[in-house]
Amino acid sequence: MEKSKVYFTDLRTRPGLNLLDKLEKLVKKAGIENIDFKNKFVAIKIHFGEPGNLAYIRPNYARRIVDIVKELGGKPFLTDANTLYKGRRDNALDHLDAAMENGFNPLTLGxxxxxxxxxxxxxxxxxxxxxxxxxxxxKIGTAIADADIIISMNHFKGHExxxxxxxxxxxxxxxxSRGGKLEMHSASQPKIVKKRCVSCGYCIKSCSQDAISYDENRKAEINYEKCIGCGQCVAVCQFNAAxxxxxxxxxxxxxxxxEYTYAVIKDKPHFHVSFIMNVSPNCDCWDSNDTAIVPxxxxxxxxxxxxxxxxxVNLVNKAxxxxNTILEDKCYHQGDDKFSRIHSNTNWKTGLDHGVKLGIGKEEYELIVL
Incomplete structure (x- = not known):
């Protein structure tokens, strides 16, 4: 069976060849120009970073990918979906403010x-x-589902x-979507914390199954025989009651x-770039980032x-x-899997194994070093 090709460049530079130039050389060598971008909507999926966290991908890298897509005739836009938890990115307005605070805006991105x-x-x-x-x-965010081509720009890091x-x-x-995130995080329907409920009625109006009503104290309650776990009530509640x-x-x-990844790239050209730098132990959703675990x-x-x-994963484990990082706190020994050592209650390989069964890709690869 033919192995998938993964192209890699280190971060060494010289006069006339900076990191942005190396990124462009990398993605072109990897075959991005073979995609037909002409007049196609191109969703560049990226994490804008929670304000206070400084480990996210710099906007400069995104701008270079945008320029390449535009040169190839595509219509790119940067995108991410709202968070399930309450924070700076749980609605589009605050999410855009957070993105701009971290340097992502139409002027810097093009x-x-x-x-x-x-x-x-x-x-x-x-x-x-x-x-x-x-x-x-x-349940895939509409702008991503409607795009013709998907490009992912990934900050490679640990995740809890x-x-x-x-x-x-x-x-x-x-x-x-927020309902989709609920489905991925949880195997059951949401709950109502009644002491937080202010009887605004938004959850009742938004429930497609008529599963929410007021109790005798005019507090929202869920009829679990009707609830399908779509997460709409969690999405619309502004008081963290749902x-x-x-x-x-x-x-x-x-x-x-x-399975959600399968849905995102289903029947679409897709291309992926991962930045193995500032490999923090936790997600960029946190409002801070701990010391990187490897150079x-x-x-x-x-x-x-x-x-x-x-x-x-293999590159990080070989590094x-x-x-003075969390790996020392976790009594790491050379040769251990770093991500399993940091997050001992997880098994990252289950997701990749399942993706192989779904036909998303292969675990066997040939690393081509530029």
């Missing part, structure tokens, strides 16, 4: 920013997942639920994320998101541990 699932995270398309074990239908965050996490969890029940196992969540390694690109993630 293209527009679109929050994929709309103002409150309720704007999505339902996409069928053939052979889905957990999710037969995925999936072990690491790379292409699969960025695409699957990152492109899901909440997620966090009860999904890490293995099942990883498999669901792979900066490089940038990798591939048409295969699974092979890309596998290559990035020396940085001193």
């Amino acid at each position: 293209c527009q920013i679109i929050i994929a699932d709309g103002l409150k995270g309720t704007d999505y398309r339902e996409i069928e997942v053939e052979n889905g074990l957990h999710c037969k239908i995925a 639920m999936t072990g690491f965050g790379g292409a699969i996490k960025n695409l699957g969890m990152g492109a899901g 909440q997620v029940v966090w009860n999904e196992s890490a293995d099942t969540a990883n498999e669901k994320i792979a 900066d390694i490089g940038i990798a690109a591939s048409f295969d998101p699974i092979a890309l993630d596998m290559a990035c 020396p541990m940085m001193k």
Whole structure:
């Protein structure tokens, strides 16, 4: 069986060849020019970073990818979907403010920013997942679902639920609407914390199943015989009264994320770039980033998101541990899997294995060093 190709460049530079030039050389060598971009809408899926966290991908890199897509005739836009938890990115207005605070705006990027699932995270398309074990239908943010081509730009790092965050996490969890994120995080319906309920009625109006009504004290309550777990009430509640029940196992969540990734790239050209630098132990969703666990390694690109993630894991595991990091706290020994050591209750490989079964890509790869 032919292995997938993963292209890699280190971060060494010289006069006349800076990191942006190396990025362009990398993605062109990896074959991005073979995609027909002419007059196509191109969703560049990226994480804008929670304000206070400084580990996210610099906008400069995104601008170079935007310029390449435009030169090839495409119509690019940067995008991400709203978060499920309450924070600086749980609605489109605050999300755009956070993106601009971190340097992402039309002037720096040369293209527009679109929050994929709309103002409150309720704007999505339902996409069928053939052979889905957990999710037969995925709720993908409309702007991403409607795009003709998908490019993922991934900050490779640790993650508290999936072990690491790379292409699969960025695409699957990152492109899901708030209801989709609820489905990936939780195996049950949401709950109402009645002491937070102010009887505004938004959850009742937004429930497609008429599953929510007022109790005798005019507090919202859910009829679980009607509830389908779509997450709309969590999305529209501005008082954190409708909440997620966090009860999904890490293995099942990883498999669901792979199924959502399948939906994102289904029947579309797709291309992926991972930045293995500032490899922080946790997600960029936190409002701070801990010390990187390894030295900066490089940038990798591939048409295969699974092979890309596998290559990035192996590169990080081969790299020396940085001193005074969480790995020392976790009693890491050279040769251990760094992500399993940091997040011992996760098994990152379950998501990749499931992605292979779904036909997203291969775990076997050939690393081509430029």
